[in-house]
Amino acid sequence: MTDTAWIDAALTSARPQAIGALLRYFRDLDTAEEAFQNACLRALKSWPQNGPPRDPAAWLILVGRNVAIDEVRRNRKQAPLPDDEAISDLDDAEQALAERLDGSHYRDDILRLLFICCHRDLPATQQIALALRVVSGLSVKQIARAFLVSEAAMEQRITRAKARVADANVPFETPGAVERAERLSAVAAMIYLIFNEGYSASGDTAEIRSPLCEEAIRLARLLLRLFQSEPEIMGLAALLLLQHARAAARFDADGMLVLLDDQDRSLWNQPMIAEGIALIDKAMRHRRSGPYQIQAAIAALHARAAKPEDTDWTQIDLLYGALEIVQPSPVVTLNRAVAASKVRGPQAGLEMIEPLAPRLSNYFHYFGVRGAFLMQLGRNAEARVAFDRAIALANTSAEAAHIRMHLDRLMRDSAPCEAKVAK
Amino acid sequence: MLYAILCYHDEDFVGSWTKEQDGAVMERLAIVQEQLAKQGRLGPVARLLPTTSAATLRKDDPPIVLDGPYAETKEQLLGFYIVDCKNLDEAVDVARDLGVANPGRAYEIRPVGLFQPGAALK
Numbered sequence: 045m046t047d048t049a050w051i052d053a054a055l056t057s058a059r060p061q062a063i064g065a066l067l068r069y070f071r072d073l074d075t076a077e078e079a080f081q082n083a084c085l086r087a088l089k090s091w092p093q094n095g096p097p098r099d100p101a102a103w104l105i106l107v108g109r110n111v112a113i114d115e116v117r118r119n120r121k122q123a124p125l126p127d128d129e130a131i132s133d134l135d136d137a138e139q140a141l142a143e144r145l146d147g148s149h150y151r152d153d154i155l156r157l158l159f160i161c162c163h164r165d166l167p168a169t170q171q172i173a174l175a176l177r178v179v180s181g182l183s184v185k186q187i188a189r190a191f192l193v194s195e196a197a198m199e200q201r202i203t204r205a206k207a208r209v210a211d212a213n214v215p216f217e218t219p220g221a222v223e224r225a226e227r228l229s230a231v232a233a234m235i236y237l238i239f240n241e242g243y244s245a246s247g248d249t250a251e252i253r254s255p256l257c258e259e260a261i262r263l264a265r266l267l268l269r270l271f272q273s274e275p276e277i278m279g280l281a282a283l284l285l286l287q288h289a290r291a292a293a294r295f296d297a298d299g300m301l302v303l304l305d306d307q308d309r310s311l312w313n314q315p316m317i318a319e320g321i322a323l324i325d326k327a328m329r330h331r332r333s334g335p336y337q338i339q340a341a342i343a344a345l346h347a348r349a350a351k352p353e354d355t356d357w358t359q360i361d362l363l364y365g366a367l368e369i370v371q372p373s374p375v376v377t378l379n380r381a382v383a384a385s386k387v388r389g390p391q392a393g394l395e396m397i398e399p400l401a402p403r404l405s406n407y408f409h410y411f412g413v414r415g416a417f418l419m420q421l422g423r424n425a426e427a428r429v430a431f432d433r434a435i436a437l438a439n440t441s442a443e444a445a446h447i448r449m450h451l452d453r454l455m456r457d458s459a460p461c462e463a464k465v466a467k
Numbered sequence: 468m469l470y471a472i473l474c475y476h477d478e479d480f481v482g483s484w485t486k487e488q489d490g491a492v493m494e495r496l497a498i499v500q501e502q503l504a505k506q507g508r509l510g511p512v513a514r515l516l517p518t519t520s521a522a523t524l525r526k527d528d529p530p531i532v533l534d535g536p537y538a539e540t541k542e543q544l545l546g547f548y549i550v551d552c553k554n555l556d557e558a559v560d561v562a563r564d565l566g567v568a569n570p571g572r573a574y575e576i577r578p579v580g581l582f583q584p585g586a587a588l589k
Contacts, residue, residue, distance in 0.1 A: 050488075053480060053484050053488060054480055056483040057477070057479040100480075265482060265519050269478075269518070269519055272534045273534040281519065315516070319520050326522055329532065
């Protein structure tokens, strides 16, 4: 491991705070990013020799600001440049700045930086790309790889998003309580999108895309450190951790999706599960429920079950019921029906999803679940129709392959006589 | 004499390590720990989950539970070791070895007054 790798980690961890502060100062994203870049270049020169500063973010903010101001001066040909010596000797100034940063500003700085990335006019994919570029500091190449698009296409997407944001007029005053809460929930939604972008990968791309999940977790933890007592942010972080804990078990060696019931639970990441459960535990004490907390609580019940048959489906059914109230959607009802079928049988599940048909007529999972219920009820012909429809609607080859497995099982079951005799 | 070696580091920084960096640190630490264990000098070792998972009970009247760690500082308590050492010099040496393996911010070395090993927890 080289020194530069450690400096990279230090620069990455300081980035949101540093760019957030520079953005408040310059009120322009490009200028802030450029100032940060310049500060990083100086850091790469100075830190290996002088050792890293005690507060890297404060150092980068101060240097970034000075360099940018010098640039303006130089353009005006007014003042001579300060030499590097002066810049690396920042201890006193850094200390003072660090103390001011410990005040209230940095929280809103980082929140603002995240918030401008989730501007309402930006389509979800652009929001995510922009956040990964600006806040996380991933290179365009890395982001393009995770999104499975060309570098040129991603470059264009980010440039377009930045232009939109530049016109957006984000207010720079310290936000009021209501405004802050709105920003927080928009940012949480965006972090969830980043996670899903990585989580919904198929087997052959899961590894390439899993950095998206890890980055989302890092951002969720960052947000939670800024807003320590927000139960929904605890819920968000818990949800992401609990889902990602299963990553190693979600695909088999051939890249086929492995359903929860069939996963090798020894592959689940226990420290992540422990952290997720600790967070949801803490969140529930606030008695201010919300969609992330409920989903995390469901994920925690799955994580707690050492074997699939230990799963507390009654509790999960209740939690989906609560989710239906705070966030009604046919997809939630579909999930609830799966839990209900485990408690009250496939007929109950089927009755629950039947009214959803008109709204989910193009939804892969609807037909997958419907087929499974019908199969359990022994209505094989109808099950086959549902499974065929599911395959036609599959988003990934892994999804289609999974349904084909059910169909194969149906085929086997419908050549019944020999099987029974053989027994 | 038993000493507690308390590990302080910038949590944001540790959280930005790549899996490889984290793994390399843990591997190097394991070597130091193994030596101590062989000499029968290593007691409990803990790596704490992120401070975001912490809660603090303030013993006010009545006591209140707050989210987050007790102290909001630039560096956070991220773990600890209990080590058997003859004197402070030896404890500092152990901390130094650990520090080479893990370039953290600081180790606080505190002599232990009362030690109850408790059950062998898993």
